[in-house]
Amino acid sequence: MDIKNEETGSHGRYSATLDGHTGEMTYSRASPTLIIIDHTGVPDELRGKGIGQALAQNAVDAARKGGWKIIPLCPFMRAQAQRHPDWQDVIQG
Structure with missing residues (x-):
């Protein structure tokens, strides 16, 4: 699966397109x-x-x-972070 990253100023977006439909994850730096x-x-x-x-x-x-941390405000990302203890090195909060 090809995931693209777009970043403009302090806002960014990861996106993946499959069968003509796009899923996304947005973030702020x-x-x-x-x-x-x-x-x-x-x-x-x-x-x-x-x-x-x-x-x-x-x-x-x-x-x-990139050497940064993630604050998972999004409920989906927060749930994923809780399911993956191996991600705790980059999860903050």
């Missing part, structure tokens, strides 16, 4: 070492296909690579 994930949206056509999980894993991988 609070500082050079902290992002706040505030929304995850997956259209009904993509539910159950692992898009949300792939976006969350991508955010964690990017945080590890």
Whole structure:
């Protein structure tokens, strides 16, 4: 699955398109070492296909690579962070 990252100023978006439908995870950069994930949206056509999980894993991988932490304000990302104790190195709060 190809996940794209777009960042404009302090706002960013990870997106993945499958079968013509796009799921997204949006974030705000609070500082050079902290992002706040505030929304995850997956259209009904993509539910159950692992898009949300792939976006969350991508955010964690990017945080590890970039050396920043994630505040999971989005309920989906917060739930994923609780399910994955191995992500705690990049989760704040």
